[in-house]
Amino acid sequence: MQFLPDGVPMWAAVVAVAAAFFSAALTAAFGIGGGLALLAVMSIVFPAPAVVPVHGVAQLGSNTGRFVLQMKDTVWPIVLWFTAGGVLGALFGGRLAVELPVWALRAGVAIFILYTVWGPRPKGFLPGPITFFSTGAIGSFLTMFFGATGPIAATMLSAAKLGRLNLVATHASCMMAQHGLKILVFGALGFAYAPWVWLILAILAFGFLGTYLGTRMLRRMPEQLFRTGFKYVLTVIAAYLLLAAAAEVIPMAAKTD
Numbered sequence: 634m635q636f637l638p639d640g641v642p643m644w645a646a647v648v649a650v651a652a653a654f655f656s657a658a659l660t661a662a663f664g665i666g667g668g669l670a671l672l673a674v675m676s677i678v679f680p681a682p683a684v685v686p687v688h689g690v691a692q693l694g695s696n697t698g699r700f701v702l703q704m705k706d707t708v709w710p711i712v713l714w715f716t717a718g719g720v721l722g723a724l725f726g727g728r729l730a731v732e733l734p735v736w737a738l739r740a741g742v743a744i745f746i747l748y749t750v751w752g753p754r755p756k757g758f759l760p761g762p763i764t765f766f767s768t769g770a771i772g773s774f775l776t777m778f779f780g781a782t783g784p785i786a787a788t789m790l791s792a793a794k795l796g797r798l799n800l801v802a803t804h805a806s807c808m809m810a811q812h813g814l815k816i817l818v819f820g821a822l823g824f825a826y827a828p829w830v831w832l833i834l835a836i837l838a839f840g841f842l843g844t845y846l847g848t849r850m851l852r853r854m855p856e857q858l859f860r861t862g863f864k865y866v867l868t869v870i871a872a873y874l875l876l877a878a879a880a881e882v883i884p885m886a887a888k889t890d
């Protein structure tokens with residue numbers, strides 16, 4: 634019986650499983666950050682065509698674990714509007730080719746995060762059904778190509794002024810719906826998940842352990858410490874995205890000179 638898919642050595646599988654544990658703990662504690670960290674690791678150790686689909690399954694497991702452990706704190710109206718928009722975004726994202734290059738998507742998401750976290754809030758801005766629906770649609774569309782779009786939902790939820798437990802639990806529910814939709818679409822488009830089953834199960838198991846650890850940390854964390862940590866984790870993610878965008882666009886610009 635073959636436990637690893639073709640093209641994935643044992644060392645790569647061990648690195649991915651370890652990354653699933655630590656990234657899940659980070660996300661459970663601060664509500665954000667682990668998905669992008671795990672995507673970065675998988676992009677290094679997995680074949681390119683498998684990165685986004687397998688990352689989606691890993692994130693579904695991680696967020697399902699958070700959902701189970703934090704369900705009582707979920708704000709359900711937000712989740713329902715977000716999921717409704719997510720269905721629309723996933724359908725279009727699965728059928729359309731994104732015209733913007735990846736570096737432009739990364740830079741755009743980074744600027745959006747930085748403005749939302751640190752910039753002045755537009756007058757009259759009030760999170761509501763339209764905002765939640767639109768965020769779900771945009772995030773689900775981009776996740777088909779970009780993989781980790783949790784920061785988009787996180788910035789929307791930060792504007793909703795939820796308590797730390799409500800924010801993390803609601804974000805988990807939104808991301809669970811988004812990644813579930815993504816997996817269904819990739820399966821319909823023909824990605825073969827079967828060779829990855831055993832590795833995915835290991836990733837899910839260790840991801841749940843990380844989620845359990847992070848949830849215990851969250852419940853003991855003072856509200857102000859969470860708020861500060863949440864903002865700075867988002868800022869680090871934005872900086873990473875800008876650097877990744879620059880690393881891709883600078884060589885292209887040099888070739889044209």
